[in-house]
Amino acid sequence: MACCIKFSLRCPSDTRRFASSCHLQNPSNLRLYNLLPTNPSSPNPKKISYSFARRRSSFTVKSHMATGEKKPISEERMLVYVPPHPLIKHWVSVLRNEQTPSPIFRNAMAELGRLLMYEAARDWLPTVVGEIQTPMDVATVEFIDPREPVAVIPILRAGLALAEHASSILPATKTYHLGIIRDEETLQPSIYLNKLPEKFPEDSRVFVVDPMLATGGTIVAALNLIKECGVENNQIKVISAIAAPPALQKLSETFPGLQVYTGIIDPTVDDKGYIIPGLGDAGDRSFGT
Numbered sequence: 001m002a003c004c005i006k007f008s009l010r011c012p013s014d015t016r017r018f019a020s021s022c023h024l025q026n027p028s029n030l031r032l033y034n035l036l037p038t039n040p041s042s043p044n045p046k047k048i049s050y051s052f053a054r055r056r057s058s059f060t061v062k063s064h065m066a067t068g069e070k071k072p073i074s075e076e077r078m079l080v081y082v083p084p085h086p087l088i089k090h091w092v093s094v095l096r097n098e099q100t101p102s103p104i105f106r107n108a109m110a111e112l113g114r115l116l117m118y119e120a121a122r123d124w125l126p127t128v129v130g131e132i133q134t135p136m137d138v139a140t141v142e143f144i145d146p147r148e149p150v151a152v153i154p155i156l157r158a159g160l161a162l163a164e165h166a167s168s169i170l171p172a173t174k175t176y177h178l179g180i181i182r183d184e185e186t187l188q189p190s191i192y193l194n195k196l197p198e199k200f201p202e203d204s205r206v207f208v209v210d211p212m213l214a215t216g217g218t219i220v221a222a223l224n225l226i227k228e229c230g231v232e233n234n235q236i237k238v239i240s241a242i243a244a245p246p247a248l249q250k251l252s253e254t255f256p257g258l259q260v261y262t263g264i265i266d267p268t269v270d271d272k273g274y275i276i277p278g279l280g281d282a283g284d285r286s287f288g289t
Contacts (some may be wrong), residue, residue: 078251078256078257083261113209117170117261120239127145128144144170157283162239162282180192180218187217208226213247213260214246236259242262244268248265
């Protein structure tokens with residue numbers, strides 16, 4: 001089944017990308033498209049200070065912002081990333097297997113989330129650089145800037161499993177929860193829990209974690225709520241295990257500049273709203289219900 005979706009695809013392991021309309025007839029071959037080079041951004045230094053203690057002594061690190069103002073990759077197109085990492089393919093395969101028991105399924109979902117968030121954080125998190133004293137000599141070092149707000153928003157229930165290792169990947173994050181359930185007959189989303197702040201800090205970076213992007217109703221409802229809290233499209237990255245064309249089409253039309261990281265893109269969705277071949281109900285299989 002072929003469909004036409006207007007968004008951009010990028011392979012994070014490469015420094016090249018392309019932005020054009022694409023026909024998804026064999027989604028597993030997305031990384032084989034011709035790619036165009038991107039332009040690197042230039043840093044905009046700002047001085048700050050940090051103090052560290054080691055062996056009863058302390059010293060000050062004069063640091064600079066390593067990521068200043070970056071030119072957006074795309075302001076008009078949604079970007080979809082399918083990292084061609086063998087471990088991502090492995091964990092997607094474990095999730096697909098109907099014989100995978102619930103504890104292993106949930107662990108596989110957590111490991112897949114760890115890898116996808118690692119890829120999504122590449123060139124996106126703000127850092128500070130400076131000098132510290134090692135046991136041997138002075139070294140130039142780089143840390144994640146703890147002053148810059150990073151939020152993780154799992155969509156319950158299944159998003160909890162995919163976001164389980166977020167804190168081990170992303171230092172100094174805050175987690176906010178959204179509970180959204182889909183009506184099995186109408187496929188329309190209904191919000192039953194909203195723990196979002198009234199307003200996100202300016203320049204926040206937000207990871208929205210939803211394992212299954214099928215019809216797109218749930219993720220669109222979640223993003224609309226997040227945008228009401230003052231977050232722009234280019235400040236959001238969506239993390240999913242599997243995506244399908246209907247959801248990607250809806251997202252590309254509604255949220256230009258958004259970025260989506262997914263383990264794989266499947267070709268279609270059935271009349272019950274399930275991704276085909278997919279992996280079944282991610283929430284039920286994660287929690288054994």
